[in-house]
Amino acid sequence: MSESNKIFNRTELTKRLVGQLKHEEAVVAGIGNTNFDLFAAGHRPQNFYMLGSMGIAIPIALGVAIAQPERGVIALEGDGSLLMGLGCLTTVATVRPRNLTIIVMDNGLYQITGKQTTATGGGTDIVAVARGCGIAASHWVHDDTHFDELIARRFDDGGPVLLAVKIDDKPGAAQTPRDPALIRNRFMKGLGIGSGGVLDA
Amino acid sequence: MPWSETFLDVFKKNDVRFISYVPDNVLTPLIKGVTSDNYFISVNATREDEAMGMVAGAWMGGLKGAVMMQTSGFAVTPNTLASLIVPYQIPAILVISERGTMGEFNIGQVAVARIMRPTLDTLSVENHTLDDESKLPFILDASIKQAVKTQAPVAFILSPLLTGGNPVAHAKLSS
Numbered sequence: 584m585s586e587s588n589k590i591f592n593r594t595e596l597t598k599r600l601v602g603q604l605k606h607e608e609a610v611v612a613g614i615g616n617t618n619f620d621l622f623a624a625g626h627r628p629q630n631f632y633m634l635g636s637m638g639i640a641i642p643i644a645l646g647v648a649i650a651q652p653e654r655g656v657i658a659l660e661g662d663g664s665l666l667m668g669l670g671c672l673t674t675v676a677t678v679r680p681r682n683l684t685i686i687v688m689d690n691g692l693y694q695i696t697g698k699q700t701t702a703t704g705g706g707t708d709i710v711a712v713a714r715g716c717g718i719a720a721s722h723w724v725h726d727d728t729h730f731d732e733l734i735a736r737r738f739d740d741g742g743p744v745l746l747a748v749k750i751d752d753k754p755g756a757a758q759t760p761r762d763p764a765l766i767r768n769r770f771m772k773g774l775g776i777g778s779g780g781v782l783d784a
Numbered sequence: 785m786p787w788s789e790t791f792l793d794v795f796k797k798n799d800v801r802f803i804s805y806v807p808d809n810v811l812t813p814l815i816k817g818v819t820s821d822n823y824f825i826s827v828n829a830t831r832e833d834e835a836m837g838m839v840a841g842a843w844m845g846g847l848k849g850a851v852m853m854q855t856s857g858f859a860v861t862p863n864t865l866a867s868l869i870v871p872y873q874i875p876a877i878l879v880i881s882e883r884g885t886m887g888e889f890n891i892g893q894v895a896v897a898r899i900m901r902p903t904l905d906t907l908s909v910e911n912h913t914l915d916d917e918s919k920l921p922f923i924l925d926a927s928i929k930q931a932v933k934t935q936a937p938v939a940f941i942l943s944p945l946l947t948g949g950n951p952v953a954h955a956k957l958s959s
Contacts, residue, residue, distance in 0.1 A: 635867020646841020670830030
């Protein structure tokens, strides 16, 4: 990892990401701060917020990407969550969905449980891990401009993209409503699936 | 019709196209059937909870799916069942080959086999033990339809009475 990478703030970076989504991209956000900040950035119909199942955000996003190959799909995950199930990166590399982008928010901490150090706070390099798993287009994000560039050309590599971002130790900026059936229903409606719309009049 | 072909047939009749699985000896004919048929989109997952996450995402994206695993693999999944599949009302179809009973040699599978049904019952996940080929088409078709209509998962436990059990175990037990 380059030492010159900017230390981002998760809340600000998530807002920056959401501001660049112009094609009803699906965004699947992992438990805790990752989905709190997605919610804080302003709810979109194509957002999916997790309430548990730590480490499963990327598999959920992969399932969406397989089901809807013409839609851009973004998985937002923290370093602690990703470390719980690194194997999913090998599955992503095998399936090679061109429409899937993984963004890993890496503060080297289990921030929400009391700032205990994760392996990435020691010596584990998420981008090196992802490349080793077979996701060739894996990058550390240097600064805002670099992030914008990488997001804008994320389909150019023809396969999945992983962007790892060093972030600070701040908590998420909001709390997502904890209503899983409603979250699922609205997400499906946002993806053009399901029959709940008739009750929304 | 062999049990694995009945599964493939009922999956097709119900538009169940996405299959995520962790390999298992007993499931081999079903896995071969799925991976060799272009109707299905199949993904080999590294863990069973990962496979469940994929099936949840695929369902929300409009693609019905099943997770295939063995008993020990099921024991990896309760957190994902309890915090994703059940509360978000995802009609995931779970196909579990029952290991650790009726002639296994591996004690590591035996205790795990005993936690499976109590775990499914505690989570109120509808589960059917399949031990009779003649009843298979009805149970599978009706239960998959019910799962989709009621937005709830369903588990099919494949008894050795149906599958013949683990071929490797037979050889070990008779030697």
